[in-house]
Amino acid sequence: MKFARLLHLVDSAIPTGSFAYSYGLESSITFGLIRDQFALRNHLYAFLQQAASMDFPFIHACFQSDADAPGMALECIAGEYDAMMLVPAIHKASIVQGKNWLNLLASFYPEAGLGALREWFSAKGLPLHFVLVYALCLKRVGFTLEDAQTMYLHMALRDQVSAAIRLGFLGPMQGHKLQHDFYTVFEELLTQAQGVPYTQACRSAFLLDTTQVFHEDIYSKLFQN
Numbered sequence: 041m042k043f044a045r046l047l048h049l050v051d052s053a054i055p056t057g058s059f060a061y062s063y064g065l066e067s068s069i070t071f072g073l074i075r076d077q078f079a080l081r082n083h084l085y086a087f088l089q090q091a092a093s094m095d096f097p098f099i100h101a102c103f104q105s106d107a108d109a110p111g112m113a114l115e116c117i118a119g120e121y122d123a124m125m126l127v128p129a130i131h132k133a134s135i136v137q138g139k140n141w142l143n144l145l146a147s148f149y150p151e152a153g154l155g156a157l158r159e160w161f162s163a164k165g166l167p168l169h170f171v172l173v174y175a176l177c178l179k180r181v182g183f184t185l186e187d188a189q190t191m192y193l194h195m196a197l198r199d200q201v202s203a204a205i206r207l208g209f210l211g212p213m214q215g216h217k218l219q220h221d222f223y224t225v226f227e228e229l230l231t232q233a234q235g236v237p238y239t240q241a242c243r244s245a246f247l248l249d250t251t252q253v254f255h256e257d258i259y260s261k262l263f264q265n
Contacts (some may be wrong), residue, residue, distance in 0.1 A: 046183055050191045052198060054144065062203040063087070063130065064252040069209055073251060077218070080209070084200055084222060086245040088229055091196045094124070095171045096189055096233035097241040102175035103185045110160045114176075117238055118166045124241065125169065127252045138168035145177045152181050189233070193226050 048054070065083065068074045074083055098121050105114045125131040146154040154177055161168050171192075178188045197219055205215040243249060 042182065043187070046178075046187055046191060049145070049148075050195050052202065055140065062207075062255075063133075063200070064248050064255060065200055065203050066207060067251045067255040067258050068248075069204075069207060070258050071251065071254070073247070074209075077210070077214075080204060081218070083248070084197065084218075085225065086248060087200055088193060088196060088222070088225065090243060090245040090248065091193060092229040092233045093236075093242050093244045095192065095241075096230075097236045097238040098171050099175040099188055099192065100185060100233075100236070101238040102172055103179050103188070105176075110157070115164055115166070118161070118164070118169070118172055120238060120241075121169055121172055122167055124243065127249060129256050130252050131167075134169045134171070135167045137170035138173045141170055142168060142173045142177060145181065149181045152177075154180060186230075189230055190226060193229060197222055 065074070065087075068083060074080050098117060101117045102114070105111075105117060122131075125134060142154060142158055145152070146158075157173065157176055157180075158168065161173075174192065175188055179185075201210070201215045201219045204210045205212055210218065
């Protein structure tokens with residue numbers, strides 16, 4: 041039953057705002073960095089690798105912190121994460137999704153007292169980044185670290201493939217076959233990120249960061265959709 045609830049929380053129909061952003065995929069296609077399925081596969085692998093190297097250490101650190109009584113440790117974690125969000129569009133998207141996610145789970149699990157997290161972040165002047173509140177909320181309502189990490193990869197992959205389909209770069213059958221194939225790399229990424237402290241988190245896909253910087257300057261089909 042608990043796993044079914046987690047599947048519902050990460051369902052693409054849940055209004056967290058993830059579909060509003062392609063995280064550099066659309067600009068990569070627009071600028072010709074992705075021209076075929078081979079290049080798209082390379083992009084997806086680099087995107088997932090960066091999710092593992094950058095976000096997994098922070099998800100792990102949030103699970104190790106005391107979500108019921110946030111303190112200095114969580115303040116350091118949140119400050120470090122915010123400092124590493126260097127692309128304005130992605131920084132903004134992260135906060136929008138974080139607020140939506142917290143509101144969503146607070147309505148689903150009123151007994152968990154998740155509103156206290158919002159108040160703590162506000163009191164400290166820290167932005168509600170999605171990765172942090174995703175992990176803190178899931179821990180507080182009883183999910184495991186492994187489930188949280190696996191579902192985070194699933195969401196990252198699904199949103200990229202869905203964006204490629206909506207852009208007309210892939211057909212629906214091609215896209216979902218590609219998504220199915222990519223689940224084979226999850227175990228490798230989960231193993232690589234195991235036990236890495238958040239102080240060693242890193243952004244590993246520099247070209248992806250560059251395309252994200254220019255995303256606001258393109259004529260976006262996804263926003264019109």
